[in-house]
Each structure stands twice: as C-alpha cells, then as structure tokens.
Amino acid sequence: MKIRSGFICGLMGMALLAGGKLASSAAKSSVVSQPSLPPQEVDLRSMIEGEKRYRINCGRCHQPPHRFSPREMAMAVRHMRVRAMLTEEDMKFVIYYLTH
Amino acid sequence: MSFSLFSRRFLASVCLAMSALSHAQEGTQTASYSVNDSQPVPLLSGGLAFVPTWEAGTPTLVSIISPVLLAPLGKDLVFESRAEFEGDFQPRNGTAGDFTGAVQKTLDYMQLDYIGNRYVTISAGRFLTPFNVFNERLYPNWIRNTQSDPLIFPLGTGSDDGLMFRGGISAGKNLNLNYTAYFSSLSGIDHFESERHVGARIAAFLPRERLEIGASLQHQLQQQHLNRLGWHLVWQPMRVPLELRAEGAFSGPEGSGLWLEGAYRLPNARFAPLRRAQVVARTQAFQTGSIVGLNRDLPVSDTKRTEFTFNYFLKDGWKALAGYGRTFTALGNSNIWTVGMTYRFLLPLGSRQ
Secondary structure, three states, X not given: OHHXXXXXXXXXXXXXXXXXXXXXXXXXXXXXXXXXXXXXXXXXXXXXXXXXXXXXXXXXXXXXOXXXXXHHXXXXXXXXXXXXXXXXXXXXXXXHHHHO | OOHHHHHHHHHHHHHHHHHHHHHHHHHHHHOOOHHHOOOOOOEEEEEEEEOOEEEXXXXXXXXXXXXXXXXXXXXXXXXXXXXXXEEEEEXXXXXXXXXXXXXXXXXXXXEEXXXXXXXXXXXXXXXXXXXOOHHHHHOOOOOOOXXXXXXXXXXXXXXXXXXXXXXXXXOOOOOEEEEEEEEEXXXXXXXXXXXXXXXXXXXXXXXXXXEEEEEEXXXXXXXXXXXXXXXXXXXXXXXXXXXXXXXXXXXXXXXXXXXXXXXXXXXXXXXXXXXXEEEEEEXXXXXXXXXXXXXXXXXXXXXXXXXXXXXXXXXXXXXXXXXXXXXXXXXXXXXXXXEEEEEXXXXXXXXXX
C-alpha cells in the first residue's frame, strides 16, 4: 500500500513539475510573441482587447464598477483573478482597460 | 484509504507542486506587461442590503452588512477575507408587535492566495466551498438578481477550512478552462466550522458565445460519506441583453434539484429611466432524498418555487428591487414578497496614487 501511495505521489509530482516547465516555456514564448508595434498602436489594441475581455468576463456576474485609481484596480482585479478565475492575460488586459 | 495516508499524499503533492511553481515563476516574471506596474493598495470593500421579506404572511426585516478585506502581501500573495453580519428581525408576536431577532455573525472566508503562475493559484485557510458557482460568484446581495437563496443552495456549499488549487487557463482562441480542487478538514471552532471534504470543479468557457458550462463533485470524508454532484450553466448571448443562469445539484440521501434564471436588461427602452432596469424570472424545483432532514437547511418536502424580480440600478453602487414569488409544496403554498435596497462600497486603505 505504501509503495502504491508513493508511486501515485511520484506520478503527481512529475506531472506538476512538467506543468511548471511548460508554464516556464510558455511564458518565455509569450515574450517573443509580443507585437513590435509603435507604443500608441499597442496601447490602442490593448484598450480594445481590454474592453472586450472586461465585458466578457466581469459582466458575467455583476454590473460595471465605479472608476477606480490604478492602485485600487490592481487590487480588485487581483482579487477577481482568484475569485472568478480570470486567466493571466484577461487580468492584464482588464487592468489596462480600467486604468487608462 | 485512511485519513492520515490521504493527508501524507496530499502534503507530499503540495510540496512538489510548490517546487514546480517556484520553477515556473522564473518564466512568468519576464513575461509581465508594463501595464501592471501599479502597486495594489489594500481595500475595504463589500455590500450593504436591507431587504424586508414577507413569506407566508410573516414579515422579516433582513439587514446585511458584508465587509470584504483585500490586502496584497508582496507580488504574488493576496490576503482576502469576508464576514457577514445578518439581522433577521421578526415581530415578537408572529405578525404584530415590535420587531426582534439576533444578529448572525459569519466568517465566509479568510484565505491566503499564492498566485503561483498562469496555471495555478493556491489558497489556504477558510474559503468558500467551490461547489457550483452561486456560492463563490453570485452570493453577495448587490450581485444576485433574485434576493432569496436557491432551494439547492445548502447542498455542498458554505465554507471550508483547508487547501485549494485553482486556475483559469486559455486553451485556445475561443476556449478558457477553469478548475478548482480542494481538500478541507474538520473543525468545530466557533466561526471556523468546517466539514472534511475533498472535491473539484471544472468548467469550460467559450468567450465568443459567452457560454460557460461546468461540473462539480464533492465527497464528504466523514459521517455518511456523501457524494454530491453539481452542474452549472451561464450564458449571455452577444446580441441580446439577457443573462441565463442555471445550476443543478444531486445527493442521493439529501435530495436533488435545479434552478433556472433569466434576467433581461432594457438598454434600448424608449423611456430613458427604464434603461437602468432589469426584469428577472427564476424557477426552481427540489426533490427530497432518501433521508429527509439529513441536511437541516434543505426543504423537508418536495418544493417548487417561481419568482419575479424588478431590479433598478441607481448611481454609485445602489440598487433598488422589488420581487414576488410563490412556493408550492405538499405542506401548503405560500407567497414571498420582497422589497429593498442594496449598496456596494469600496474604500482604499492607503494612498490611492
């Protein structure tokens, strides 16, 4: 029984380590895939994408919040990343949209 | 499998997961956008509600204060907590006389979140049990469209003390997956009461269709060792200001049921003030299980209920509401009338700039 439980733990651990590796490589590849556009154009794209993601994700549960300062919004959206399980990309675009 | 053996496996897995996360963290730091440079400030948020209800002729003055404390602890740690103070005041002589009642104090959650990487967040402490979505996402009065709890709400929900893994993952251009997996321990400590559970929830969200479908599973590791199954659906069609929400839950001994809610906004109403209005209809059914009364918060007989609510969104987080519902049971039918106000607040506990 102990051998079996150890084997299961080992398998789970390997799976998690592989997940971590995958996360690491995915994060690195996302740096490469950032568009090399002039700053203003990137901002406009981020705004449009942020608004879209805000409507899709936040509007599923509640009405739009007040306008908050960037520091307040950084905290509120971090909370919602955990609570509503926003993806990392969603969180970044929504913060950008709500603070610009 | 004994509890101690399960705990050892679980702790070993957590240790391995932490090492994996620390490895992955190296990558995620380099990927951060410059838009997230703002340092988060601690917040005191929450909601207030005053929703008098008349159920079967008996008035209840329901008053709720529900503060939420959010505090950042470094780059990847968040402390969050919510308490609820609810006073249900009823006439001393049944339907007449002065109103009296106790104020219930509840600690809904008090947890530390470690945002490990884009795939996983680890939460430790007291958390809202992630069974279906009403408990975690729709419970606050200022959010919910219909003020009464769904009949199946006591099935598998509440709060638990333990450890939880969760995350949202983009699995394609039009597919996001989200999951939670948790383990909780038994506690009888005042305000930290918890059952021993293990459970998980997984859901798929299609952003283009704005459709989420998910399933929940929970196993009780004490007493009757109940299994509870749940499903949820949330749909917001792109072209119509409509929200459809539904949940179902099943537990053989406790009972099973479902609810379905549609909420329609009137953004294009000719009469401009109506553009802030929302009409809601919810219908639900509950069927008792093989052991009636096992879960004391569930109805003791088969029950159906249909409710209609009119919500009006005022400025600055205020919402006015009025509702009517009718409950059908073998023990007798009754009406529910609700009228009231809710308010959502947010205060920074530090410099806003």
